[in-house]
Amino acid sequence: MDILKLLSHFEGFDPEVYDRFDTRRKAMRQFAGIGKKLTLASLPLAASAMIQKAYGQTNTGNVAYALQLALKAEYLESHFYVTGINAAQGLGLQGDTLGKLKRIGYDELLHVEAVRATLATIERPQVPYVGPMADKPAGADYGIDITGGGGNGNGPMAPALTNLDVFLAAAQAFEDNGVRAYKGQATNVMPNKPVLAAALGIHSVEARHAAALRKIRADRAGVQNGYMPKPWPTGADPGNIPEPYNAKVAPLYGPGIGNPNMFPSESNTMQAGINIAQLGVTNAQATESFDEPQEGDTVVRYLTGQVLPDVKFIY
Amino acid sequence: MTTAPKPPAGGLPRRRFLAFAGAGLLATGTLAQGCKKDDDDDDDVPTPGPTGNSLTLTNDDVGILNYAYALEQLEADFYARVVAANNFSTNFAMGEAQLLRDIAAHELAHKEFFRRAIPADKLLRNLTPKYGTLDFTNRMQVLATARTFEDLGVSAYNGAGPLIASADYLVLAGKIVSVEARHAAFIRELSGVRFADSDVLNVDYSRMPSRFRSPIPNANGSDNPSTAAELGFNPATNNAIEKSRRPSEVLAMAAPFITETLTSQLP
Numbered sequence: 311m312d313i314l315k316l317l318s319h320f321e322g323f324d325p326e327v328y329d330r331f332d333t334r335r336k337a338m339r340q341f342a343g344i345g346k347k348l349t350l351a352s353l354p355l356a357a358s359a360m361i362q363k364a365y366g367q368t369n370t371g372n373v374a375y376a377l378q379l380a381l382k383a384e385y386l387e388s389h390f391y392v393t394g395i396n397a398a399q400g401l402g403l404q405g406d407t408l409g410k411l412k413r414i415g416y417d418e419l420l421h422v423e424a425v426r427a428t429l430a431t432i433e434r435p436q437v438p439y440v441g442p443m444a445d446k447p448a449g450a451d452y453g454i455d456i457t458g459g460g461g462n463g464n465g466p467m468a469p470a471l472t473n474l475d476v477f478l479a480a481a482q483a484f485e486d487n488g489v490r491a492y493k494g495q496a497t498n499v500m501p502n503k504p505v506l507a508a509a510l511g512i513h514s515v516e517a518r519h520a521a522a523l524r525k526i527r528a529d530r531a532g533v534q535n536g537y538m539p540k541p542w543p544t545g546a547d548p549g550n551i552p553e554p555y556n557a558k559v560a561p562l563y564g565p566g567i568g569n570p571n572m573f574p575s576e577s578n579t580m581q582a583g584i585n586i587a588q589l590g591v592t593n594a595q596a597t598e599s600f601d602e603p604q605e606g607d608t609v610v611r612y613l614t615g616q617v618l619p620d621v622k623f624i625y
Numbered sequence: 626m627t628t629a630p631k632p633p634a635g636g637l638p639r640r641r642f643l644a645f646a647g648a649g650l651l652a653t654g655t656l657a658q659g660c661k662k663d664d665d666d667d668d669d670v671p672t673p674g675p676t677g678n679s680l681t682l683t684n685d686d687v688g689i690l691n692y693a694y695a696l697e698q699l700e701a702d703f704y705a706r707v708v709a710a711n712n713f714s715t716n717f718a719m720g721e722a723q724l725l726r727d728i729a730a731h732e733l734a735h736k737e738f739f740r741r742a743i744p745a746d747k748l749l750r751n752l753t754p755k756y757g758t759l760d761f762t763n764r765m766q767v768l769a770t771a772r773t774f775e776d777l778g779v780s781a782y783n784g785a786g787p788l789i790a791s792a793d794y795l796v797l798a799g800k801i802v803s804v805e806a807r808h809a810a811f812i813r814e815l816s817g818v819r820f821a822d823s824d825v826l827n828v829d830y831s832r833m834p835s836r837f838r839s840p841i842p843n844a845n846g847s848d849n850p851s852t853a854a855e856l857g858f859n860p861a862t863n864n865a866i867e868k869s870r871r872p873s874e875v876l877a878m879a880a881p882f883i884t885e886t887l888t889s890q891l892p
């Protein structure tokens with residue numbers, strides 16, 4: 311591996327590449343130091359680790375990180391659906407809509423098993439629990455609160471458990487977020503082809519769920535004047551979600567916090583330098599044509615209350 | 626250093642992107658076309674992209690991009706005919722018609738994107754789709770064909786993903802496949818079938834439990850978490866993971882819709 315060539319490649323599309331390694335000289339020294347310590351064969355790996363450090367988790371693989379994140383998202387989603395299905399009577403959840411939600415919930419429960427089993431071959435899957443922070447059982451790694459209350463069970467999304475419209479809106483946001491989160495991990499699982507294949511196969515199911523939930527909500531709103539929300543996000547709009555809930559889920563449709571260039575908001579129309587809005591479609595349609603990935607660390611920050619302090623699904 | 630230009634939102638400039646991904650240099654002139662100033666984007670005709678000559682799908686990233694381009698050509702042509710059919714606005718309610726027009730626009734955007742992203746000297750030819758006896762004025766026939774195309778498209782992108790060498794192309798394929806999956810779910814619901822079923826997922830809904838239990842242990846021990854056994858989980862056949870298809874399988878299914886004969890070196 312020619313380090314200088316590699317760095318100049320990065321310099322080509324990222325003028326700040328040397329800033330990311332502190333300084334050019336330091337970058338050279340870092341690479342040179344590695345060269346002394348390691349054999350030539352392991353050099354590419356060391357270089358890729360340094361590049362990964364400089365660029366976050368975007369350019370090289372991190373299968374365990376991706377699967378732990380996926381497992382968190384699947385636990386959260388499946389627990390949410392199970393809770394809703396078991397509260398169906400109080401929610402007024404019945405008939406065809408209940409049938410669809412049971413299928414979605416079952417899919418998510420199977421995803422938990424699939425992700426957990428795959429992750430277990432790589433490292434210990436983190437274990438969640440449900441309950442107050444003070445009651446954390448031995449062996450549990452983190453708590454999950456589907457109301458976003460950080461363990462008090464009474465967060466801003468608590469009305470989802472008594473109001474079907476809020477429940478469906480929250481489900482839509484969870485699914486749209488799931489699509490972005492899986493997409494954001496594609497490059498992390500890329501080195502492991504079986505895991506990549508499984509992740510892609512879950513990713514498209516999350517997208518089907520998202521579209522199904524959006525249609526359920528549109529049908530409930532009445533479609534005489536058109537579907538609202540549409541089956542896909544338009545711009546960075548969460549999709550016909552009333553306040554105060556809209557503001558609580560809006561960051562899920564925004565840019566990645568750590569790397570907004572690599573993870574733009576859902577309103578993005580530039581793909582590989584091509585402006586999709588100039589290809590004979592409207593600007594809105596251009597944003598709809600491509601779903602954007604979300605940065606893993608941004609998903610984690612959001613779920614753990616580091617984006618909106620009063621929204622904490624994981625603690 | 627702060628004065629240095631940043632890469633545009635959405636990733637690398639196209640020319641850098643292709644060079645970095647090892648796909649070779651673009652023919653000059655296409656970049657200027659892609660960037661042509663055009664503020665009124667409602668009813669405008671896209672600036673023409675290059676016209677390809679190839680009918681071969683090589684066993685590399687360019688071949689996979691051309692493969693996607695072939696499928697997007699089919700979808701774009703199909704939906705353009707759907708929304709132009711004589712009785713389109715009576716066959717479909719206003720809300721449905723709007724979403725079908727949106728889907729037609731998404732597929733056009735995908736097609737035109739690939740046309741500009743693939744190096745012109747390796748670009749696949751403009752294909753001539755054919756539809757046999759399909760009646761574009763028949764709602765159920767249109768929806769059945771749309772469902773076939775969308776479900777096939779999702780399985781095609783999912784199957785191509787692990788074959789892609791460039792991380793940038795993988796992400797781009799990911800950005801498109803979830804939109805196709807949203808289309809597929811919506812079209813299926815319009816057709817009167819579920820957004821997904823065992824025809825497209827590895828799933829057996831007959832194993833769905835009568836009582837749903839959370840997979841998460843409860844701190845107060847009020848309920849045992851669900852188990853893989855009670856869910857009927859099977860790592861190969863019941864995991865709710867979408868089925869994928871290899872390019873050779875997809876191309877065999879798409880061949881009846883394409884007048885030209887494609888030569889594929891893809892697996």
